[in-house]
Amino acid sequence: MNMNFESRSISRRSFLKASGVVGAASILAACGGSSSSTAASGAASGAPAASADAITDYVSFETANRELETWNFLYSQSASDLNVTTNMWDGLLSFDCYGKVAPAIAKSWEHNDDSTVWTFHLRDDVDWCDVNGEVKSHLTSKDFLVGLEWVLNAFKNEAFNTSMPSETVVGAADYYDLTKDKGDAAADMTYEDMLAAGVGVEAPDDYTLVFTCPSPCPYFDTVVAYNSFYPASEDLIKELGVEGFRACDYTTMWYNGPYLMEEFIQGNTKSFIPNPNYYAANECTRFEHHTVKMISDLSIGLQLYESGEVDNIDLTESNLTTITSDSNNAHNAYLCEKRPTKFSYQMHLNFQRKDENGNLDENWNKAVANYAFRQCFYKGLNLVNYYARTNKINPLKCENDFYTMPGVCYNTKGEEYTTLVAKEMGLDSEAYDGKTMKRLRANNGDISDLKKQAMEELSAIGVTFPVHCYHYIKSGDTNALDTATVLKQCFTDSFGDDFIVLDIGTYVSSLYKEVRNVQLHSILQNGWGADFGDPVNFLGQEVLGDDNAYYAQTTSWIAAVEADPKDYQKDLLERYQEFTDLVNEAKAIVTDTDARYAAFAKAEASMLNNALCIPCLYEVLWCLTHVNEYTKINAMYGPCNYKAVNWETRQGDGYTTEEYEAFAAAFDAASK
């Protein structure tokens, strides 16, 4: 299969107030289009001209707990860092506003028949420049070799970001081990040593890069979009030294992205100005100034928006209450519902719960191993009030019925992957109605038969009722307590206190350290954001017999159950095995993307039908804004979503509710 994504310009229709669905569709089409064969550069998805009333000095916000810690793109694994540095550092590939892979420094790419060899053709007009915009060197394929060597070198990058290349590039893991064994001497190793060690990457010329994967990897293009594969300049590393490059900051780093950092004041301001040497400068729109202000929390957000100090703000539940309860409130017509964030929240069941003394909680473990008991969670737990904590106006927009986040991948017919899962589960005909959860419609949430069955079966093996379900929140977090209290009421209303009771516990500092790792939880809610564009990135976390299956090893603890199963857990393990087998079958399909996704959809449906995990929530927030969120890069993985290029903005009044509804409708129509 070959793909060629030469950039081309698409003029963008000026898009102002009162645009309808058609107009919104035009905008969305211009920001990338759904056909990958015509996609323009992700950095420059369109080549639009900014409208006359577009904002030139855009001010956004970030909350204080998300301050940047490191500037080195190769070293960082935190979204709070990458959200900043993505504006200054480009990689091989980027994404469009639908989340599809788009060209960046690589203008086109192809792979062999079994997806083991991937060739990327680079642009020849990319330069590195310093903080003052002065060109320092020309970027070639060698810079990607230098970058990869840095990431794989245990001494240089201290094991950060190594896992993705280690799993997907021939010899990468061995090279990491080699550098680890060498200790401090690894500081002197170069990309030539990496090539000599047999790592599966080569640069046959200055503008071609070839990766070899150890096994077929049909989604490798989405993998190289991750920052592990970003370039680094050998000249800069020589200039700064290993320690200096690892700890580079905005004054010492070199830039190849759309912006330069004009000013950084920790805890206060990040101010970007356009990089005059940006390779795609003529193919995208950028702000003359883009400032990110750090704010203590969202409680002062509305005040900041009203005083014009920020151009967009997310609204808290109390903000929404204040605005919507007063029909004369000026903001009522400007409430904009955002797209879901890129996290699919799940209610992970713990199949091997322990109490605070470290003893197995047999009552819970027996209950949760029972199929009917778990089905009650999936088919009977009405979460509408719980969703309202996130989205007060349209709670059911937060309903999540799948394990994989929508938008992670599309088949060749353009069908979004979770629509395939919906078909497998018989949910494809269920549309959002704003009244009832889709998965509760079949039986109107009536689980009396299942409840009766579960209670009978479980009573027979000594389970006592009500079963206590332990859910932990951070101590002192009143917002979390309010949300948990609502969830507790959802349990009461859905299950009855004679069946399952939610007990709210607290931890002091770390959920992972104090709760998850010691197996205290019965349920643990967590949002998973993809690392690359394939369902295996989600489903692979729950399978049996895989040490890298994150949730199986650390959250559901099914791996521990597998190691020492009790009699009552045999049925559970069989169902897990069925799911695992289906995942492995899907993984083996590497040449036919449609068949691969269909097989994964079947596996996911099996997982959900067996209620091995309970899909929980999408974060769909409301905002007041002068930016059209639907023109932003919206990838479900990778570090590019905060790259401030091609953002549609408007001075004066913010976007209206109606306009945003039109954007959403156009987006949904274009992405299905």
Added chain:
Amino acid sequence: MLKYTVKRLAQSLVTILLIATIVFLLMRCLPTDYYFTEEQLMKFTEEQKYAALEAAGLTDPIGTQLIHFYNDLLHLDFGTSRRIQNGATVVKVIGKKFGVSMRLGLISAGISLVVGVLMGIIQTAFKDKLLDWIGTAYTVFVNAVPSLVSYSLVLVFGSKYLGFPTLYSTRNVGPSSVLPIVCLSLASIAGYALWTRRYMVDELTRDYIKLARVKGLSSSEIMFKHVLRNAMVPMVQYIPQSILLTVGGSLLMERFFSVPGMGPLLTDAIQRYDLNVVQTLVIFYAVLGIAGVFLGDVLMMVIDPRITLTGKEAAR
């Protein structure tokens, strides 16, 4: 005086070393998982975690780490930050924030001192009259209402009706500093007013005041020459300390107005297990505290020559 100074300096050094060692050991008592964010804990393998800890020197035996710490301290090498700003020297991290907090803090301290003392004098002069009641009401209000509430009131009133920026901005330092300084000054004005009034009212009941009145001294002479001077003696002891500690910033105020100062740095550093930053800050605050007390003692002696710190009768 010299003997006293040398003795205090020696005591101070021991105190600082003790504090630094205790903090060093306490931080090492925390599980090393605290070195990582929740996000990193979710993503990192055990091997990655160990490699990161090893690179930070946290896998060495505690004794070795302590020796390295003392050695670095001896060379005034405070190390680099690992989490607050990866790779930046701690001195650089603190230095950038120090100036901002100091500027706001000193302005606020100056305003508080002048306004607070003046308020106290007025309250004393008009004791049990309207102005005194207003001052008392202000003091009670500021002390009774949580800071976050009074800050919110200042923010809403200041930005909505007076048009001051809500967030601190380096491009607009003057106007954007107004609300933070007002918030910072609210409590200390009340404090100075309260204690000035209290000490002055006490002094007014003394016999020497009655004598001064009998001798025909004017009210203003009595108030400023005698009452205020004597009332200031117990207060001046704390002025150097409160001025010096302003450079430490205010956690709440700086968070609230996004002031890039020292206030939230220590708690952030502890939360993120940035050991070098925590240790340096603790030493820094200890030095400030000790210097403040020392200068307070000296100032007290200057104001009231009857006070001695070195003789047998020395109270301290």
